[in-house]
Amino acid sequence: MLGIWKKKRDSGLGTRDSKSEAQDTGAPQPSALGPQPSSGGPPPSAPAKRSWRERLAGSFLNRDIRDLFRRHPQLDDALLDELESVLLRADVGVAATTALIEDLRRRAGKREFADADALLAALRADLVALLAPVARPLRIDPAARPFVILMVGVNGVGKTTTIGKLARRFRDAGHKVLLAAGDTFRAAAVEQLETWGERNGVAVVAQGAGADAASVIFDALQAARARGMDLLIADTAGRLHTQAGLMDELAKIRRVLGKLDAAAPHEVLLVIDGTTGQNALSQTRQFHAAIGVSGLVVTKLDGTAKGGVVFALAREFGLPIRYVGLGESAEDLREFDAAAFVDGLLPETLGD
Ligand SMILES: Nc1nc2c(ncn2[C@@H]2O[C@H](COP(=O)(O)OP(=O)(O)OP(=O)(O)O)[C@@H](O)[C@H]2O)c(=O)[nH]1
Ligand SMILES: [Mg+2]
Numbered sequence: 001m002l003g004i005w006k007k008k009r010d011s012g013l014g015t016r017d018s019k020s021e022a023q024d025t026g027a028p029q030p031s032a033l034g035p036q037p038s039s040g041g042p043p044p045s046a047p048a049k050r051s052w053r054e055r056l057a058g059s060f061l062n063r064d065i066r067d068l069f070r071r072h073p074q075l076d077d078a079l080l081d082e083l084e085s086v087l088l089r090a091d092v093g094v095a096a097t098t099a100l101i102e103d104l105r106r107r108a109g110k111r112e113f114a115d116a117d118a119l120l121a122a123l124r125a126d127l128v129a130l131l132a133p134v135a136r137p138l139r140i141d142p143a144a145r146p147f148v149i150l151m152v153g154v155n156g157v158g159k160t161t162t163i164g165k166l167a168r169r170f171r172d173a174g175h176k177v178l179l180a181a182g183d184t185f186r187a188a189a190v191e192q193l194e195t196w197g198e199r200n201g202v203a204v205v206a207q208g209a210g211a212d213a214a215s216v217i218f219d220a221l222q223a224a225r226a227r228g229m230d231l232l233i234a235d236t237a238g239r240l241h242t243q244a245g246l247m248d249e250l251a252k253i254r255r256v257l258g259k260l261d262a263a264a265p266h267e268v269l270l271v272i273d274g275t276t277g278q279n280a281l282s283q284t285r286q287f288h289a290a291i292g293v294s295g296l297v298v299t300k301l302d303g304t305a306k307g308g309v310v311f312a313l314a315r316e317f318g319l320p321i322r323y324v325g326l327g328e329s330a331e332d333l334r335e336f337d338a339a340a341f342v343d344g345l346l347p348e349t350l351g352d
Contacts, residue, residue, distance in 0.1 A: 050326075050327070051344070052326065052334070052337070052340040052341060052343065052344035053343060053344045055301070055302045055326040055327065055332075055344060056301065056302070056307060056326070056341070056344030056345050057344065058305055059090065059304075059305055059306065059307050059344075059345045060086065060089055060090040060305050060306055060308075061086065061087075061090045061307070061308065061345045061346055062345060062346060062347050063305075064086040064089065064090070065083070065086060065120070065346065065347055065350075066347045066350060068082050068083060068086060069116045069120075069350045070350075073116065075108055075113060075116075075119065077105075080101055080104060080105050080108065083101065083104070083123075084097055084098075084101045087100060087101070087308065089306075090305075090306045090307065090308035090345075091277050091278065091306040091307070091308035091309040091312060092308035092309075092311045092312055093278060093281070093308070093309070093311065093312030093315065093316070095312070095315050095316065096130060096311045096312055096314070096315040099130075099315070100123070100126050100127070100130070103122075103126055104119065104122060104123065104126070107122060116350045117349060117350055120346065120347070120349075120350060123346070124342055124343070124346055127311065127342045127345075127346075128338050128339050128342045130311055130314055130315060131310065131311065131314050131321075131336075131338035131341065131342065132338050133314070133318060134296075134313075134314045134318060134319065134320055134321045134336075134338075135320075135321060135336050135337065135338040136295075136320035136321075136322070137320075137322060137335045137336070138267060138269075138295055138320075138322040138323070138335075140170075140175065140230070140231060141266065142230075144261075144263060144264075144266045145229075145230060146178070146221070146224040146225060146229045146230060146231055146232045147230065147231050147232070147266050147267070148221060148224075148231075148232045148234065148257060148261070148264040148265040148266050148267070149166070149231065149232070149233045149234065149265065149266070149267045149268075149269055150217075150234050150236065150250075150253065150254070150257075150265035150267070150268045150269070151163055151233065151234060151235055151236060151269050151271060152236050152250055152268060152269070152270055152271070152287055152291065152293070153238060153270055153271035153272065153273075153283070153287070154238045154239065154273075154283055155237075155238030155239040156238060156273065157238065157271045157272060157273040157276075157299060158271050158273060158297075158299035158300060158325055159183075159235060159236065159238060159271045160183070160189060160192050160193055160196070160235055161196075161299070161325070161328065162269075162271055162297050162299060162323070162325060162333060163179060163193065163196065163233050163235055164193075164196030164197075164199075164200065164330065165325070165330045165332070165333035166233055166323075166333065167179060167196060167197065167200045167202045167233060168200045168330040169330075169333065170230075170231055170233075171200055171201065171202055175230040175231050176227075176228065176229045176230045176231070177202045177229065177230065177231045177232075177233065178202070178203055178204075178205060178220060178223065178224045178227065178229045178231070178232050178233075179193055179196075179197050179202055179203070179204045179205070179220075179232075179233050179234075179235070180204070180205050180206075180216060180217045180220030180221075180232060180233070180234040180235065181193045181194070181204055181205065181206035181207075181216060181235055182213045182216050182217045182220075182234045182235050182236045182237070182253065183213070183235045183236055183237040183238070184207070184208070184209055184210060184211045184212070184213050184216060184237065185209070185213075185237040185239065185240055186209065186237070187208070187209035189209075189235065189237070190204075190206045190208060190209060193206070193235050194206065200330075203227075205219060205220035205223050207219070213236060213237065213249055213252075213253060214249070214252045214253045214255075214256040214257075215256070217234045217253050217256070217257060218256045218257065218259075218260065220232055220234065221257060221260050221261070221264065222260065225260075234253070234265070236249075236250060236253065237249070243286075247286070247287075247290035247291070250287075250290060250291045251290060251291055254268075254291055254292075267294050267295055267322075268291060268292060268293050268294050268295070269293075269294070269295050269296070269297055269322060270283075270284060270287050270288070270293040270295070270296050270297070270319075271296075271297045271299060272284065272296055272297070272298050272299070272309070272313070273298075273299055273300050274298045274299060274300045274301040274303075274304050274306070274307060274309055274310070274324070274325075275300050275303060275304040275306070276309070277306065277309060278309070278312065280298075280309045280312070280313060281309075281312060281313065281316055284296070284313060284316070284317055284319070285317075288317070288319070293319060294319070294320070295319065295320045295321070295322040296313060296319050296320065296321045296322065297321075297322055297323045297324070297325065297333075298310055298313070298321060298323075298324045298325070298336075299324070299325030300325055301324050301325060301326055302325070302326045302327045302332070307345055308345075310324070310341065321336040322335070322336060323335055323336060324336050324341065
Protein backbone atom coordinates (compact mmCIF):
# COMPACT_ATOMS: atom_id res chain seq x y z
CA MET A 1 0.00 0.00 0.00
CA LEU A 2 1.49 3.29 -1.05
CA GLY A 3 -0.90 5.74 0.49
CA ILE A 4 -4.57 6.58 0.17
CA TRP A 5 -6.44 9.46 -1.23
CA LYS A 6 -10.00 10.21 -2.10
CA LYS A 7 -10.72 11.08 -5.67
CA LYS A 8 -11.42 14.78 -6.00
CA ARG A 9 -14.68 15.07 -7.83
CA ASP A 10 -14.77 18.84 -7.95
CA SER A 11 -11.16 19.66 -8.32
CA GLY A 12 -11.90 22.82 -10.26
CA LEU A 13 -8.78 22.15 -12.29
CA GLY A 14 -9.45 23.08 -15.88
CA THR A 15 -12.71 22.78 -17.74
CA ARG A 16 -13.93 19.76 -19.59
CA ASP A 17 -14.39 19.78 -23.31
CA SER A 18 -18.02 18.75 -23.31
CA LYS A 19 -18.35 19.44 -27.02
CA SER A 20 -15.66 17.01 -28.03
CA GLU A 21 -16.92 14.40 -25.60
CA ALA A 22 -20.40 14.60 -26.96
CA GLN A 23 -19.42 14.49 -30.59
CA ASP A 24 -16.14 12.77 -31.07
CA THR A 25 -15.99 9.02 -31.19
CA GLY A 26 -12.46 8.98 -32.55
CA ALA A 27 -13.72 7.76 -35.91
CA PRO A 28 -13.31 9.84 -39.06
CA GLN A 29 -16.15 12.32 -39.36
CA PRO A 30 -18.52 11.73 -42.27
CA SER A 31 -17.66 15.09 -43.82
CA ALA A 32 -13.97 14.20 -43.70
CA LEU A 33 -14.30 10.85 -45.41
CA GLY A 34 -12.26 11.02 -48.54
CA PRO A 35 -12.15 8.66 -51.47
CA GLN A 36 -10.63 5.23 -51.19
CA PRO A 37 -7.21 4.60 -52.72
CA SER A 38 -8.74 3.24 -55.91
CA SER A 39 -10.61 6.47 -56.66
CA GLY A 40 -7.73 8.60 -55.39
CA GLY A 41 -7.47 12.22 -54.42
CA PRO A 42 -8.58 14.56 -51.67
CA PRO A 43 -12.17 15.12 -50.62
CA PRO A 44 -13.63 18.02 -52.60
CA SER A 45 -14.65 20.12 -49.61
CA ALA A 46 -12.46 20.10 -46.55
CA PRO A 47 -14.10 20.39 -43.13
CA ALA A 48 -13.12 23.17 -40.72
CA LYS A 49 -9.85 22.53 -38.92
CA ARG A 50 -10.57 20.62 -35.74
CA SER A 51 -8.58 20.54 -32.54
CA TRP A 52 -6.23 17.77 -31.50
CA ARG A 53 -8.52 17.06 -28.58
CA GLU A 54 -11.55 16.72 -30.82
CA ARG A 55 -9.66 14.31 -33.04
CA LEU A 56 -8.15 12.19 -30.29
CA ALA A 57 -10.79 12.25 -27.55
CA GLY A 58 -12.07 8.77 -28.45
CA SER A 59 -8.81 7.17 -27.33
CA PHE A 60 -8.62 4.25 -24.92
CA LEU A 61 -6.37 6.34 -22.72
CA ASN A 62 -9.00 8.99 -22.33
CA ARG A 63 -11.82 6.56 -21.62
CA ASP A 64 -9.90 3.92 -19.68
CA ILE A 65 -8.08 6.33 -17.40
CA ARG A 66 -11.34 8.03 -16.52
CA ASP A 67 -12.99 4.64 -15.87
CA LEU A 68 -10.01 3.42 -13.90
CA PHE A 69 -10.07 6.28 -11.44
CA ARG A 70 -13.84 6.10 -11.15
CA ARG A 71 -13.68 2.42 -10.20
CA HIS A 72 -10.53 2.72 -8.19
CA PRO A 73 -10.16 5.99 -6.32
CA GLN A 74 -7.37 4.77 -4.01
CA LEU A 75 -3.73 5.15 -4.84
CA ASP A 76 -2.25 1.73 -4.33
CA ASP A 77 -0.26 -0.87 -6.24
CA ALA A 78 -3.41 -2.26 -7.81
CA LEU A 79 -4.24 1.11 -9.35
CA LEU A 80 -0.79 1.43 -10.88
CA ASP A 81 -1.01 -2.18 -12.13
CA GLU A 82 -4.26 -1.32 -13.84
CA LEU A 83 -2.81 1.87 -15.28
CA GLU A 84 -0.02 -0.28 -16.70
CA SER A 85 -2.62 -2.46 -18.45
CA VAL A 86 -4.36 0.63 -19.81
CA LEU A 87 -1.10 1.92 -21.32
CA LEU A 88 -0.32 -1.47 -22.84
CA ARG A 89 -3.82 -1.75 -24.28
CA ALA A 90 -3.34 1.68 -25.89
CA ASP A 91 -0.21 0.37 -27.69
CA VAL A 92 2.30 2.35 -25.64
CA GLY A 93 4.50 -0.76 -25.66
CA VAL A 94 6.25 -2.68 -22.90
CA ALA A 95 9.46 -0.64 -22.63
CA ALA A 96 7.82 2.78 -22.48
CA THR A 97 5.02 1.55 -20.21
CA THR A 98 7.45 -0.04 -17.75
CA ALA A 99 9.50 3.14 -17.55
CA LEU A 100 6.42 5.30 -17.01
CA ILE A 101 4.90 3.05 -14.35
CA GLU A 102 8.20 2.68 -12.52
CA ASP A 103 8.55 6.45 -12.29
CA LEU A 104 4.99 6.88 -11.02
CA ARG A 105 5.37 4.01 -8.53
CA ARG A 106 8.55 5.50 -7.13
CA ARG A 107 6.99 8.92 -6.73
CA ALA A 108 3.76 7.52 -5.29
CA GLY A 109 5.90 5.67 -2.75
CA LYS A 110 7.29 9.06 -1.68
CA ARG A 111 3.71 10.35 -1.40
CA GLU A 112 4.26 12.95 -4.07
CA PHE A 113 0.67 12.75 -5.28
CA ALA A 114 -2.00 14.36 -3.17
CA ASP A 115 -4.87 13.14 -5.31
CA ALA A 116 -5.83 11.52 -8.58
CA ASP A 117 -5.46 14.73 -10.53
CA ALA A 118 -1.88 15.05 -9.29
CA LEU A 119 -1.11 11.55 -10.55
CA LEU A 120 -2.73 12.35 -13.88
CA ALA A 121 -0.66 15.54 -14.12
CA ALA A 122 2.51 13.53 -13.45
CA LEU A 123 1.57 10.97 -16.11
CA ARG A 124 0.89 13.79 -18.58
CA ALA A 125 4.27 15.39 -17.85
CA ASP A 126 6.08 12.03 -18.23
CA LEU A 127 4.32 11.35 -21.55
CA VAL A 128 5.20 14.81 -22.88
CA ALA A 129 8.81 14.35 -21.75
CA LEU A 130 8.96 11.04 -23.63
CA LEU A 131 7.82 12.72 -26.84
CA ALA A 132 9.59 16.08 -26.54
CA PRO A 133 12.91 14.82 -27.97
CA VAL A 134 11.22 13.47 -31.12
CA ALA A 135 9.00 16.49 -31.77
CA ARG A 136 11.45 17.93 -34.27
CA PRO A 137 9.69 19.54 -37.23
CA LEU A 138 10.93 19.14 -40.78
CA ARG A 139 12.78 22.23 -41.93
CA ILE A 140 13.42 22.71 -45.62
CA ASP A 141 17.06 23.65 -46.07
CA PRO A 142 17.05 26.48 -48.63
CA ALA A 143 20.62 25.55 -49.61
CA ALA A 144 19.37 22.17 -50.86
CA ARG A 145 17.48 23.18 -53.94
CA PRO A 146 15.48 21.22 -54.83
CA PHE A 147 15.05 19.68 -51.41
CA VAL A 148 14.12 16.05 -52.05
CA ILE A 149 11.67 14.16 -49.82
CA LEU A 150 11.32 10.43 -50.39
CA MET A 151 8.13 8.98 -48.98
CA VAL A 152 8.28 5.33 -47.95
CA GLY A 153 6.13 2.84 -46.04
CA VAL A 154 4.13 -0.34 -46.46
CA ASN A 155 0.99 -0.33 -48.55
CA GLY A 156 -2.07 1.53 -47.39
CA VAL A 157 -0.42 3.55 -44.61
CA GLY A 158 -1.17 6.91 -46.24
CA LYS A 159 1.95 7.79 -48.26
CA THR A 160 0.16 9.22 -51.27
CA THR A 161 -2.43 11.02 -49.17
CA THR A 162 0.32 12.53 -47.03
CA ILE A 163 2.15 13.71 -50.17
CA GLY A 164 -1.05 15.45 -51.24
CA LYS A 165 -1.34 17.13 -47.85
CA LEU A 166 2.34 18.12 -47.85
CA ALA A 167 2.09 19.50 -51.37
CA ARG A 168 -0.72 21.78 -50.23
CA ARG A 169 1.13 22.80 -47.06
CA PHE A 170 4.38 23.65 -48.85
CA ARG A 171 2.61 25.36 -51.74
CA ASP A 172 0.70 27.51 -49.26
CA ALA A 173 4.00 28.36 -47.59
CA GLY A 174 5.22 29.72 -50.92
CA HIS A 175 7.42 26.83 -52.04
CA LYS A 176 7.53 25.66 -55.65
CA VAL A 177 6.69 21.96 -55.41
CA LEU A 178 6.98 19.09 -57.88
CA LEU A 179 5.72 15.56 -57.26
CA ALA A 180 7.20 12.30 -58.61
CA ALA A 181 4.92 9.31 -59.20
CA GLY A 182 7.40 6.70 -58.04
CA ASP A 183 4.77 4.08 -57.20
CA THR A 184 4.78 2.41 -60.58
CA PHE A 185 3.50 -0.89 -59.25
CA ARG A 186 -0.19 0.03 -59.36
CA ALA A 187 -1.77 2.02 -62.20
CA ALA A 188 -4.19 3.66 -59.76
CA ALA A 189 -1.30 5.04 -57.72
CA VAL A 190 -0.19 7.42 -60.48
CA GLU A 191 -3.76 8.55 -61.00
CA GLN A 192 -4.24 9.15 -57.27
CA LEU A 193 -1.13 11.35 -57.10
CA GLU A 194 -2.19 13.24 -60.23
CA THR A 195 -5.58 13.95 -58.68
CA TRP A 196 -3.92 15.47 -55.61
CA GLY A 197 -1.57 17.42 -57.90
CA GLU A 198 -4.43 18.86 -59.95
CA ARG A 199 -6.45 19.87 -56.90
CA ASN A 200 -3.46 21.69 -55.43
CA GLY A 201 -2.07 23.15 -58.65
CA VAL A 202 1.13 21.13 -58.25
CA ALA A 203 2.76 19.38 -61.24
CA VAL A 204 3.42 15.63 -61.23
CA VAL A 205 6.16 13.81 -63.14
CA ALA A 206 4.97 10.33 -64.11
CA GLN A 207 5.75 7.63 -66.64
CA GLY A 208 2.86 5.35 -65.87
CA ALA A 209 2.54 1.91 -64.37
CA GLY A 210 5.32 -0.58 -64.96
CA ALA A 211 8.05 2.06 -65.45
CA ASP A 212 11.25 1.83 -63.43
CA ALA A 213 10.60 3.76 -60.21
CA ALA A 214 14.19 4.93 -59.82
CA SER A 215 14.25 6.33 -63.34
CA VAL A 216 10.92 8.18 -62.81
CA ILE A 217 12.29 9.83 -59.68
CA PHE A 218 15.65 10.56 -61.34
CA ASP A 219 13.85 12.26 -64.25
CA ALA A 220 11.70 14.16 -61.78
CA LEU A 221 14.77 15.51 -59.98
CA GLN A 222 16.22 16.66 -63.30
CA ALA A 223 12.90 18.32 -64.15
CA ALA A 224 12.73 19.94 -60.72
CA ARG A 225 16.18 21.42 -61.22
CA ALA A 226 15.40 22.60 -64.74
CA ARG A 227 12.18 24.27 -63.56
CA GLY A 228 13.79 25.90 -60.51
CA MET A 229 11.65 24.01 -58.00
CA ASP A 230 12.25 24.30 -54.26
CA LEU A 231 10.96 20.87 -53.41
CA LEU A 232 10.53 17.46 -54.94
CA ILE A 233 8.34 14.93 -53.12
CA ALA A 234 8.58 11.37 -54.43
CA ASP A 235 5.96 8.69 -53.92
CA THR A 236 7.03 5.05 -53.77
CA ALA A 237 5.29 1.68 -53.83
CA GLY A 238 4.16 0.14 -50.56
CA ARG A 239 4.20 -3.35 -51.93
CA LEU A 240 6.06 -5.15 -54.69
CA HIS A 241 6.06 -8.86 -55.46
CA THR A 242 8.29 -9.39 -52.44
CA GLN A 243 9.27 -7.29 -49.45
CA ALA A 244 12.95 -7.79 -50.32
CA GLY A 245 12.17 -6.49 -53.81
CA LEU A 246 10.66 -3.35 -52.29
CA MET A 247 13.70 -2.68 -50.12
CA ASP A 248 15.99 -3.22 -53.14
CA GLU A 249 13.93 -0.78 -55.17
CA LEU A 250 14.10 1.87 -52.44
CA ALA A 251 17.86 1.39 -52.10
CA LYS A 252 18.19 1.79 -55.86
CA ILE A 253 16.15 5.01 -55.79
CA ARG A 254 18.47 6.38 -53.13
CA ARG A 255 21.56 5.39 -55.14
CA VAL A 256 20.27 6.83 -58.39
CA LEU A 257 19.26 10.15 -56.78
CA GLY A 258 22.73 10.33 -55.27
CA LYS A 259 24.20 10.48 -58.77
CA LEU A 260 22.52 13.84 -59.33
CA ASP A 261 22.90 15.19 -55.81
CA ALA A 262 25.02 13.36 -53.26
CA ALA A 263 22.87 14.74 -50.43
CA ALA A 264 19.55 13.59 -51.97
CA PRO A 265 17.14 12.49 -50.69
CA HIS A 266 17.42 15.14 -48.01
CA GLU A 267 14.59 13.59 -46.05
CA VAL A 268 13.33 10.00 -46.04
CA LEU A 269 9.89 10.09 -44.44
CA LEU A 270 8.59 6.76 -43.23
CA VAL A 271 4.81 6.74 -43.02
CA ILE A 272 3.34 4.60 -40.25
CA ASP A 273 -0.34 3.79 -39.88
CA GLY A 274 -1.18 4.67 -36.26
CA THR A 275 -3.75 1.87 -36.12
CA THR A 276 -1.27 -0.93 -36.79
CA GLY A 277 -0.07 -1.28 -33.21
CA GLN A 278 3.26 -2.83 -32.33
CA ASN A 279 3.77 -3.89 -35.95
CA ALA A 280 4.82 -0.27 -36.48
CA LEU A 281 8.04 -1.05 -34.62
CA SER A 282 9.09 -3.86 -36.94
CA GLN A 283 8.23 -1.76 -39.99
CA THR A 284 10.39 1.08 -38.70
CA ARG A 285 13.25 -1.27 -37.91
CA GLN A 286 13.12 -2.81 -41.37
CA PHE A 287 12.89 0.40 -43.40
CA HIS A 288 15.50 2.12 -41.28
CA ALA A 289 17.93 -0.75 -41.77
CA ALA A 290 17.30 -0.91 -45.53
CA ILE A 291 17.44 2.75 -46.53
CA GLY A 292 17.84 4.97 -43.49
CA VAL A 293 14.86 6.96 -42.26
CA SER A 294 15.21 10.59 -41.19
CA GLY A 295 11.67 11.28 -40.05
CA LEU A 296 8.32 9.67 -39.32
CA VAL A 297 4.75 10.54 -40.18
CA VAL A 298 2.12 8.73 -38.11
CA THR A 299 -1.25 8.72 -39.89
CA LYS A 300 -4.84 7.80 -39.02
CA LEU A 301 -4.53 8.82 -35.39
CA ASP A 302 -8.12 10.07 -35.74
CA GLY A 303 -9.27 6.61 -36.68
CA THR A 304 -7.75 4.62 -33.84
CA ALA A 305 -8.82 4.22 -30.25
CA LYS A 306 -5.19 3.60 -29.36
CA GLY A 307 -2.56 6.09 -30.54
CA GLY A 308 -0.03 4.88 -28.00
CA VAL A 309 2.27 3.57 -30.71
CA VAL A 310 3.66 7.09 -31.01
CA PHE A 311 5.20 6.65 -27.52
CA ALA A 312 6.53 3.20 -28.38
CA LEU A 313 8.18 4.61 -31.53
CA ALA A 314 9.68 7.52 -29.63
CA ARG A 315 11.10 5.27 -26.94
CA GLU A 316 12.44 2.63 -29.32
CA PHE A 317 13.97 4.72 -32.11
CA GLY A 318 14.17 8.36 -31.14
CA LEU A 319 13.54 9.26 -34.79
CA PRO A 320 11.95 12.69 -35.30
CA ILE A 321 8.19 12.54 -35.67
CA ARG A 322 7.62 15.24 -38.26
CA TYR A 323 3.87 15.08 -38.80
CA VAL A 324 0.77 13.26 -37.71
CA GLY A 325 -2.36 12.60 -39.74
CA LEU A 326 -5.54 13.43 -37.85
CA GLY A 327 -7.93 12.91 -40.77
CA GLU A 328 -8.16 12.64 -44.52
CA SER A 329 -8.36 16.25 -45.66
CA ALA A 330 -5.41 18.47 -46.51
CA GLU A 331 -5.67 20.43 -43.23
CA ASP A 332 -5.53 17.25 -41.18
CA LEU A 333 -1.78 16.85 -41.45
CA ARG A 334 -0.29 18.57 -38.40
CA GLU A 335 3.25 19.26 -37.44
CA PHE A 336 3.84 17.00 -34.46
CA ASP A 337 3.26 18.78 -31.17
CA ALA A 338 4.05 16.63 -28.12
CA ALA A 339 1.95 18.59 -25.60
CA ALA A 340 -1.07 18.95 -27.89
CA PHE A 341 -0.92 15.24 -28.69
CA VAL A 342 -0.75 14.14 -25.04
CA ASP A 343 -3.45 16.61 -24.00
CA GLY A 344 -5.65 15.27 -26.80
CA LEU A 345 -5.22 11.68 -25.64
CA LEU A 346 -5.74 12.15 -21.91
CA PRO A 347 -8.85 13.28 -20.06
CA GLU A 348 -8.55 16.92 -19.02
CA THR A 349 -9.49 16.19 -15.42
CA LEU A 350 -10.93 13.23 -13.60
CA GLY A 351 -13.92 15.06 -12.24
CA ASP A 352 -17.30 14.37 -13.84
N1 LIG B 1 -8.66 8.72 -41.14
C1 LIG B 1 -7.52 8.92 -41.79
N2 LIG B 1 -7.32 8.31 -42.97
C2 LIG B 1 -6.17 8.51 -43.62
C3 LIG B 1 -5.14 9.34 -43.08
N3 LIG B 1 -4.10 9.33 -43.96
C4 LIG B 1 -4.47 8.53 -44.98
N4 LIG B 1 -5.70 8.03 -44.79
C5 LIG B 1 -6.47 7.10 -45.65
O1 LIG B 1 -5.76 5.88 -45.79
C6 LIG B 1 -6.05 5.29 -47.04
C7 LIG B 1 -4.76 4.85 -47.71
O2 LIG B 1 -4.03 6.02 -48.05
P1 LIG B 1 -2.98 6.07 -49.26
O3 LIG B 1 -2.43 7.46 -49.24
O4 LIG B 1 -3.58 5.58 -50.52
O5 LIG B 1 -1.90 5.04 -48.73
P2 LIG B 1 -0.54 4.59 -49.46
O6 LIG B 1 0.47 4.41 -48.39
O7 LIG B 1 -0.21 5.54 -50.55
O8 LIG B 1 -0.97 3.17 -50.04
P3 LIG B 1 -0.28 2.35 -51.25
O9 LIG B 1 -0.18 3.27 -52.41
O10 LIG B 1 -1.23 1.20 -51.46
O11 LIG B 1 1.05 1.87 -50.76
C8 LIG B 1 -6.86 6.30 -47.82
O12 LIG B 1 -8.22 5.95 -47.75
C9 LIG B 1 -6.60 7.61 -47.08
O13 LIG B 1 -7.65 8.53 -47.21
C10 LIG B 1 -5.39 9.97 -41.81
O14 LIG B 1 -4.56 10.69 -41.24
N5 LIG B 1 -6.59 9.72 -41.22
MG1 LIG C 1 0.15 5.25 -52.52
